[in-house]
Amino acid sequence: MSQPTLLLGQTLGFHSNPFHSEPTEAANYNRTGAILVVDGMIQDLGDAKALKAKYPQAQVVDYGNALISAGFIDSHVHFPQTAMIASWAHRLVDWLNIHTFPEEMRFSDPDYARQIAKRYFDLTLAQGTTTVCSYATIHPESVEAFFTEAQSRGLRALTGKTCMDRNAPEGLQDTPQSAYDDSKALLQRWHGVDRLSYVITPRFSPTSTPEQLEAVGALWSENPLCLMQTHLSEQTDEIEWVRSLFPEARDYLDTYERYGLLGDRAVYGHAIHLEGRERARLKEVGAGLVHCPTSNTFIGSGLFDMNSLMAEGQRIGLATDTGGGSSFSMLRTMAAAYEISQLRQRTLHPAELYWLATQGSANVLHIGDKVGNLAVGMEADLVVLDLASTPAIAQRHAEADDFWEALFPTIMMGDDRAIKTVWIGGREAP
Incomplete structure (x- = not known):
């Protein structure tokens, strides 16, 4: 002792x-x-x-x-977007194509991945953030860099290889089989090592074919104690895009549900424009939602409905959404959450804001018995x-x-x- x-x-x-x-x-x-x-x-x-x-x-x-x-818990981030945070663009898809995808292609270089991982944790620790749940890129090297750096600092940290096999540059696409194989190998290597957790990570429905979503869903069913993270109903034009890609789906959530990507250990970023059926199913299964207020205003996505979602018993955390979000700071993120709720005619108390940035986010990540x-x-x-x-x-x-x-x-x-x-x-x- x-x-x-x-x-x-x-x-x-x-x-x-x-x-x-x-x-x-x-x-x-x-x-x-x-x-x-x-x-x-x-x-x-x-x-x-x-x-x-x-x-x-x-x-x-x-x-x-x-x-x-x-310490603050940031429950939805993209550490590979560190270097391009606060990049100007019109809307989500423009921002992805102009800034995000070109930057993420650089993570095929292990040295660059390690450099950004170190920089990212330097920045977040300086802001009082002690745990993050991050997306990596399609490259296994990005996951290796993140976990190796987190492990060297003794951090509790979560990430997973991002899976995408369509609607992205060729250098950022995998396949249903490689997404499954790479994710499984990384999960077996890192999940549960020291304070690290692997998260199964399809980016979002528009960048995965049904075949890939099915493969990733199969991996989750084989490893049900892992988290699964993705994006949901961030922008209205994104939702229309999803409808065109999945005409048979009842709604956006159904594009995940039908492939086994809905459950109590699912973590959905944004969740701004939810339909009634989606809200009911999310509540029924106990899935987690993550409010990303600086990102929602920066990219013009909309105003998260904290009051009614919390009142109906949804599980909600808070996140910077680096680099769609415009700050690494959870203090700034709390301030933005307050401002958005003001626009929704609901004044959040400081206790509510602080809980979201600590215990609320930890609970969404199923680590509320350990940190937060x-x-x-x-x-x-x-x-x-x-x-x-x-x-x-x-x-x-x-x-x-x-x-x-x-x-x-x-x-x-x-x-x-x-x-x-x-x-x-x-x-x-x-």
């Missing part, structure tokens, strides 16, 4: 979903909190005075008035936030009447300057 470490500061976790109660009642907030970390795990938490007396031999790290919480919250037995992946990190935030913070009012300016205006430090597996990240 390593020497226990006692972290002191304001602490914030959750014991329930704040969307399903008065938001502050779902939170566990302590103004003078403490977290005992032993061998990479949270062993105890409570009031600082009590825990210092209880564990006199523990090494103490005092963060003063900083806020200690679970402060609780005994959880892995000690933590972010420490300075709630007065800039002059503009500090002057507003000074006027706050309670904790939530003090936290909100950092959600709305915070950036990497708000991140004092990050802990990964019980160790402070370098």
